[in-house]
Amino acid sequence: MKKRLLSLYLVFMMLVAFTACGNAHSSKEAEGTKTEETTETASLDLKDGTYTVDFTTDSTMFHINDAYDGKATLTVEDGQGTVHIVLASARIVNLYLGTAEDAQKEGAELIEPTEESVTYSDGLTEDVHAFDVPVPVIDKEFDLALVGTKGTWYDHKVRVSNPVASEGATMTAGNDTSSFAEGDYTVEVALEGGSGRSTITSPAPVKVGADGTYTVTIEWSSPYYDYMIVDGVKYKPVNTEGNSVFEIPFSDISAPVTVTADTVAMSTPHEIEYSLTFDLSTMQ
Numbered sequence: 017m018k019k020r021l022l023s024l025y026l027v028f029m030m031l032v033a034f035t036a037c038g039n040a041h042s043s044k045e046a047e048g049t050k051t052e053e054t055t056e057t058a059s060l061d062l063k064d065g066t067y068t069v070d071f072t073t074d075s076t077m078f079h080i081n082d083a084y085d086g087k088a089t090l091t092v093e094d095g096q097g098t099v100h101i102v103l104a105s106a107r108i109v110n111l112y113l114g115t116a117e118d119a120q121k122e123g124a125e126l127i128e129p130t131e132e133s134v135t136y137s138d139g140l141t142e143d144v145h146a147f148d149v150p151v152p153v154i155d156k157e158f159d160l161a162l163v164g165t166k167g168t169w170y171d172h173k174v175r176v177s178n179p180v181a182s183e184g185a186t187m188t189a190g191n192d193t194s195s196f197a198e199g200d201y202t203v204e205v206a207l208e209g210g211s212g213r214s215t216i217t218s219p220a221p222v223k224v225g226a227d228g229t230y231t232v233t234i235e236w237s238s239p240y241y242d243y244m245i246v247d248g249v250k251y252k253p254v255n256t257e258g259n260s261v262f263e264i265p266f267s268d269i270s271a272p273v274t275v276t277a278d279t280v281a282m283s284t285p286h287e288i289e290y291s292l293t294f295d296l297s298t299m300q
Protein backbone atom coordinates (compact mmCIF):
# COMPACT_ATOMS: atom_id res chain seq x y z
CA MET A 17 0.00 0.00 0.00
CA LYS A 18 2.82 2.40 0.87
CA LYS A 19 4.57 1.61 -2.41
CA ARG A 20 1.36 2.37 -4.31
CA LEU A 21 0.96 5.73 -2.58
CA LEU A 22 4.61 6.58 -3.24
CA SER A 23 4.18 5.78 -6.93
CA LEU A 24 1.10 7.97 -7.18
CA TYR A 25 2.93 10.84 -5.44
CA LEU A 26 5.87 10.60 -7.87
CA VAL A 27 3.53 10.64 -10.87
CA PHE A 28 1.76 13.70 -9.45
CA MET A 29 5.04 15.59 -8.93
CA MET A 30 6.15 14.79 -12.50
CA LEU A 31 2.89 16.20 -13.87
CA VAL A 32 3.36 19.41 -11.85
CA ALA A 33 6.93 19.78 -13.14
CA PHE A 34 5.88 19.33 -16.78
CA THR A 35 3.04 21.84 -16.37
CA ALA A 36 5.40 24.45 -14.90
CA CYS A 37 7.87 23.99 -17.75
CA GLY A 38 5.08 24.37 -20.29
CA ASN A 39 3.85 27.59 -18.70
CA ALA A 40 7.37 29.02 -18.58
CA HIS A 41 7.88 28.17 -22.26
CA SER A 42 4.55 29.80 -23.20
CA SER A 43 5.48 32.88 -21.16
CA LYS A 44 8.79 33.23 -22.99
CA GLU A 45 7.05 32.85 -26.35
CA ALA A 46 4.51 35.52 -25.39
CA GLU A 47 7.30 37.82 -24.23
CA GLY A 48 9.14 37.33 -27.50
CA THR A 49 5.97 38.08 -29.45
CA LYS A 50 5.44 41.24 -27.40
CA THR A 51 8.99 42.41 -28.14
CA GLU A 52 8.50 41.88 -31.84
CA GLU A 53 5.21 43.80 -31.79
CA THR A 54 6.71 46.83 -30.03
CA THR A 55 9.43 47.21 -32.68
CA GLU A 56 7.03 47.10 -35.64
CA THR A 57 6.49 50.42 -37.41
CA ALA A 58 2.92 51.60 -36.95
CA SER A 59 1.00 53.69 -39.46
CA LEU A 60 1.63 57.40 -38.87
CA ASP A 61 -1.07 60.05 -38.76
CA LEU A 62 0.59 61.87 -41.65
CA LYS A 63 -0.23 61.98 -45.33
CA ASP A 64 2.37 60.91 -47.87
CA GLY A 65 5.08 63.48 -48.40
CA THR A 66 8.35 64.88 -47.09
CA TYR A 67 8.61 66.73 -43.79
CA THR A 68 11.23 68.61 -41.82
CA VAL A 69 11.23 67.32 -38.24
CA ASP A 70 13.05 67.74 -34.94
CA PHE A 71 15.12 64.70 -33.97
CA THR A 72 16.09 64.64 -30.29
CA THR A 73 17.81 62.01 -28.13
CA ASP A 74 18.51 61.34 -24.46
CA SER A 75 22.28 61.83 -24.86
CA THR A 76 24.64 64.63 -25.83
CA MET A 77 26.90 61.97 -27.38
CA PHE A 78 24.23 60.89 -29.86
CA HIS A 79 22.70 63.74 -31.83
CA ILE A 80 22.12 65.31 -35.21
CA ASN A 81 25.12 66.94 -36.86
CA ASP A 82 25.48 70.57 -35.76
CA ALA A 83 25.27 71.69 -39.39
CA TYR A 84 21.60 70.63 -39.43
CA ASP A 85 20.55 72.37 -36.20
CA GLY A 86 18.69 69.37 -34.80
CA LYS A 87 16.62 68.91 -37.96
CA ALA A 88 16.07 65.75 -39.99
CA THR A 89 14.01 64.73 -43.02
CA LEU A 90 10.97 62.48 -42.59
CA THR A 91 9.56 60.69 -45.62
CA VAL A 92 6.07 59.17 -45.37
CA GLU A 93 4.77 56.66 -47.90
CA ASP A 94 1.58 54.64 -47.42
CA GLY A 95 1.51 55.74 -43.78
CA GLN A 96 5.00 54.39 -43.06
CA GLY A 97 7.67 56.89 -42.02
CA THR A 98 11.44 56.88 -42.35
CA VAL A 99 13.60 59.65 -40.91
CA HIS A 100 16.97 60.46 -42.48
CA ILE A 101 19.41 61.58 -39.78
CA VAL A 102 22.94 62.88 -40.33
CA LEU A 103 25.15 62.32 -37.29
CA ALA A 104 28.14 64.22 -35.92
CA SER A 105 30.78 61.66 -36.95
CA ALA A 106 31.37 58.18 -38.33
CA ARG A 107 31.89 56.59 -34.90
CA ILE A 108 28.39 55.08 -34.74
CA VAL A 109 28.39 52.09 -37.07
CA ASN A 110 24.91 50.57 -36.64
CA LEU A 111 21.49 51.43 -35.21
CA TYR A 112 18.64 49.15 -34.18
CA LEU A 113 14.97 49.99 -33.75
CA GLY A 114 14.55 48.52 -30.29
CA THR A 115 16.73 47.73 -27.29
CA ALA A 116 20.43 46.93 -27.13
CA GLU A 117 19.59 43.45 -25.84
CA ASP A 118 17.39 42.65 -28.84
CA ALA A 119 19.95 44.12 -31.25
CA GLN A 120 22.40 41.37 -30.30
CA LYS A 121 19.97 38.51 -30.92
CA GLU A 122 20.32 36.28 -33.93
CA GLY A 123 18.38 37.63 -36.90
CA ALA A 124 18.17 41.21 -35.61
CA GLU A 125 17.78 43.65 -38.52
CA LEU A 126 20.45 46.29 -38.01
CA ILE A 127 20.25 49.69 -39.70
CA GLU A 128 23.31 50.23 -41.86
CA PRO A 129 24.92 53.65 -42.32
CA THR A 130 25.55 55.65 -45.46
CA GLU A 131 28.43 58.08 -45.77
CA GLU A 132 27.70 61.75 -46.33
CA SER A 133 29.91 64.79 -46.69
CA VAL A 134 29.00 67.75 -44.46
CA THR A 135 30.29 71.28 -45.00
CA TYR A 136 30.30 73.53 -41.92
CA SER A 137 29.93 77.32 -41.75
CA ASP A 138 33.72 77.76 -41.47
CA GLY A 139 34.22 75.89 -44.75
CA LEU A 140 35.47 72.67 -43.14
CA THR A 141 34.21 69.48 -44.82
CA GLU A 142 33.84 66.16 -43.00
CA ASP A 143 32.59 62.67 -43.94
CA VAL A 144 30.05 61.40 -41.40
CA HIS A 145 27.52 58.60 -41.06
CA ALA A 146 23.83 59.01 -41.86
CA PHE A 147 20.99 56.55 -41.21
CA ASP A 148 17.46 55.96 -42.46
CA VAL A 149 15.46 55.01 -39.37
CA PRO A 150 11.88 53.65 -39.40
CA VAL A 151 9.62 55.87 -37.28
CA PRO A 152 6.95 54.02 -35.27
CA VAL A 153 5.40 57.12 -33.69
CA ILE A 154 5.45 60.94 -33.88
CA ASP A 155 5.91 63.21 -30.84
CA LYS A 156 6.62 60.29 -28.49
CA GLU A 157 9.84 58.58 -27.41
CA PHE A 158 10.83 55.22 -28.85
CA ASP A 159 13.82 52.88 -28.41
CA LEU A 160 16.79 53.21 -30.76
CA ALA A 161 19.93 51.29 -29.79
CA LEU A 162 23.38 52.01 -31.21
CA VAL A 163 26.77 50.40 -31.46
CA GLY A 164 30.03 52.24 -31.97
CA THR A 165 33.43 51.31 -33.31
CA LYS A 166 34.28 49.54 -30.01
CA GLY A 167 31.45 47.03 -30.51
CA THR A 168 29.39 47.83 -27.40
CA TRP A 169 25.64 48.29 -27.77
CA TYR A 170 23.87 51.10 -25.88
CA ASP A 171 20.19 51.81 -25.22
CA HIS A 172 18.79 55.21 -26.16
CA LYS A 173 15.45 56.96 -26.35
CA VAL A 174 14.76 59.24 -29.32
CA ARG A 175 11.87 61.41 -30.45
CA VAL A 176 10.72 62.63 -33.87
CA SER A 177 8.50 65.69 -33.52
CA ASN A 178 7.10 68.87 -35.06
CA PRO A 179 6.66 67.68 -38.67
CA VAL A 180 6.46 70.55 -41.15
CA ALA A 181 5.49 69.68 -44.71
CA SER A 182 8.20 70.56 -47.22
CA GLU A 183 7.28 72.72 -50.20
CA GLY A 184 5.10 70.70 -52.54
CA ALA A 185 4.30 68.05 -49.93
CA THR A 186 0.83 67.25 -48.68
CA MET A 187 -0.33 68.45 -45.30
CA THR A 188 -0.62 66.24 -42.26
CA ALA A 189 -3.70 64.20 -41.59
CA GLY A 190 -3.91 66.25 -38.39
CA ASN A 191 -5.04 69.16 -40.61
CA ASP A 192 -8.14 67.24 -41.68
CA THR A 193 -10.90 69.39 -40.19
CA SER A 194 -13.50 66.64 -40.57
CA SER A 195 -12.19 65.05 -37.36
CA PHE A 196 -13.44 67.87 -35.09
CA ALA A 197 -16.87 67.67 -33.50
CA GLU A 198 -19.03 70.67 -32.64
CA GLY A 199 -17.61 72.54 -29.65
CA ASP A 200 -15.06 75.04 -28.32
CA TYR A 201 -11.34 74.59 -28.96
CA THR A 202 -8.06 76.48 -29.13
CA VAL A 203 -5.57 76.30 -32.00
CA GLU A 204 -2.06 77.61 -32.66
CA VAL A 205 -2.09 80.20 -35.45
CA ALA A 206 0.81 81.87 -37.28
CA LEU A 207 0.60 85.31 -38.89
CA GLU A 208 2.63 86.33 -41.95
CA GLY A 209 2.67 89.58 -43.89
CA GLY A 210 2.79 93.29 -43.22
CA SER A 211 5.77 94.91 -41.57
CA GLY A 212 6.17 92.09 -39.06
CA ARG A 213 5.53 94.38 -36.10
CA SER A 214 1.91 93.33 -35.54
CA THR A 215 1.09 89.96 -34.03
CA ILE A 216 -2.00 88.01 -33.06
CA THR A 217 -2.67 85.99 -29.93
CA SER A 218 -1.86 82.29 -30.24
CA PRO A 219 -3.36 79.88 -29.44
CA ALA A 220 -6.62 81.40 -30.57
CA PRO A 221 -10.11 80.34 -29.47
CA VAL A 222 -12.08 78.55 -32.19
CA LYS A 223 -15.70 77.41 -32.16
CA VAL A 224 -16.72 74.54 -34.42
CA GLY A 225 -20.34 74.95 -35.43
CA ALA A 226 -22.96 72.35 -36.24
CA ASP A 227 -22.69 73.40 -39.90
CA GLY A 228 -18.93 72.70 -39.93
CA THR A 229 -17.81 76.34 -39.82
CA TYR A 230 -14.80 77.40 -37.74
CA THR A 231 -15.29 80.71 -35.98
CA VAL A 232 -11.88 81.92 -34.85
CA THR A 233 -11.31 84.76 -32.40
CA ILE A 234 -8.49 86.91 -33.79
CA GLU A 235 -6.95 89.29 -31.23
CA TRP A 236 -4.37 91.72 -32.59
CA SER A 237 -1.47 93.23 -30.66
CA SER A 238 -2.79 96.68 -31.60
CA PRO A 239 -6.09 98.57 -31.00
CA TYR A 240 -5.90 100.25 -34.43
CA TYR A 241 -7.43 97.61 -36.71
CA ASP A 242 -10.94 98.81 -37.58
CA TYR A 243 -12.05 96.03 -39.95
CA MET A 244 -10.96 92.78 -41.59
CA ILE A 245 -11.97 91.34 -44.97
CA VAL A 246 -12.16 87.57 -45.50
CA ASP A 247 -13.51 86.07 -48.73
CA GLY A 248 -14.94 89.45 -49.69
CA VAL A 249 -16.85 89.88 -46.42
CA LYS A 250 -16.02 92.80 -44.10
CA TYR A 251 -15.93 92.15 -40.34
CA LYS A 252 -15.88 94.79 -37.57
CA PRO A 253 -14.23 94.35 -34.13
CA VAL A 254 -16.40 92.73 -31.46
CA ASN A 255 -14.94 95.00 -28.75
CA THR A 256 -14.65 98.73 -28.19
CA GLU A 257 -11.72 98.87 -25.77
CA GLY A 258 -8.25 97.35 -25.80
CA ASN A 259 -6.61 95.56 -28.72
CA SER A 260 -8.79 94.87 -31.74
CA VAL A 261 -10.64 91.53 -31.54
CA PHE A 262 -12.52 89.90 -34.42
CA GLU A 263 -14.63 86.77 -34.67
CA ILE A 264 -14.20 85.38 -38.17
CA PRO A 265 -16.09 82.33 -39.51
CA PHE A 266 -14.05 80.12 -41.85
CA SER A 267 -15.37 77.22 -43.90
CA ASP A 268 -11.92 75.62 -43.93
CA ILE A 269 -8.78 76.27 -41.87
CA SER A 270 -6.74 73.24 -42.97
CA ALA A 271 -4.74 75.44 -45.39
CA PRO A 272 -3.30 78.98 -45.07
CA VAL A 273 -5.97 81.69 -45.34
CA THR A 274 -5.42 85.12 -46.90
CA VAL A 275 -7.08 88.01 -45.05
CA THR A 276 -7.04 91.79 -45.29
CA ALA A 277 -6.87 94.01 -42.20
CA ASP A 278 -7.27 97.79 -42.19
CA THR A 279 -5.16 99.79 -39.74
CA VAL A 280 -5.68 103.41 -38.72
CA ALA A 281 -2.40 103.62 -36.82
CA MET A 282 -0.87 105.75 -39.57
CA SER A 283 -1.92 109.18 -40.81
CA THR A 284 -4.25 107.55 -43.32
CA PRO A 285 -5.95 104.12 -43.11
CA HIS A 286 -4.10 101.28 -44.84
CA GLU A 287 -5.38 97.87 -45.88
CA ILE A 288 -2.68 95.23 -45.34
CA GLU A 289 -2.77 91.65 -46.63
CA TYR A 290 -1.86 88.87 -44.20
CA SER A 291 -1.78 85.08 -44.21
CA LEU A 292 -3.09 82.97 -41.33
CA THR A 293 -1.86 79.41 -40.90
CA PHE A 294 -3.64 77.18 -38.39
CA ASP A 295 -1.80 74.19 -36.91
CA LEU A 296 -4.66 71.75 -36.41
CA SER A 297 -2.37 69.23 -34.73
CA THR A 298 -2.52 71.62 -31.71
CA MET A 299 -6.30 71.98 -31.75
CA GLN A 300 -7.77 70.91 -28.45
